[in-house]
Amino acid sequence: MCLAIPGEVVEILDEHPDLVKVDVSGVRRTINVGLLADEGVRRGDWVLIHVGFALSKIDEEEARATLEFLETLGKAYQDEMDALLDSEID
Template sequence: MCLGIPGEVVETVPEQPDLARVKVSGVRRAINVGLLEEPPSPGDWVLIHVGFALSKIDEEEARATLEFLEGMGQNYTDEVDALKQSMLDS
């Protein structure tokens, strides 16, 4: 199962404008933000699916979504584990 997971943008990558570094459930990784109408800024929240930011969301929506996903148990744990294994950011 693939889930859309909220992540907080921690920094942009000036030399690669389609990339941003985000924190997703404690995991830092680079994601593609090229699908967004406007590039995100540090502190923005985005909904991420398979390495792409699909939309910006507000912090309240991000927190509610994370709470819901954590309630899914093993499916959510599996997604976070997959993120950790596919980290693009060192």
């Protein structure tokens, strides 16, 4: 099963306007926010991430509730976190 997982934007990569660093439960990764170009993603925003791409912006309350729910899924959540740990966008 593939899930979308919330992450908080912690850094905008100036040299690559479509890339940002996000924090997902303590894991930091670079993701692509090109699909949200019209929404103006900024540091502190929460985004819903799937396979290295931000699919939508969400508010912090929804992000935290989603993370709490995902943690209850056990293996599916752990599989998604493992995939995030193994991912890398340069």
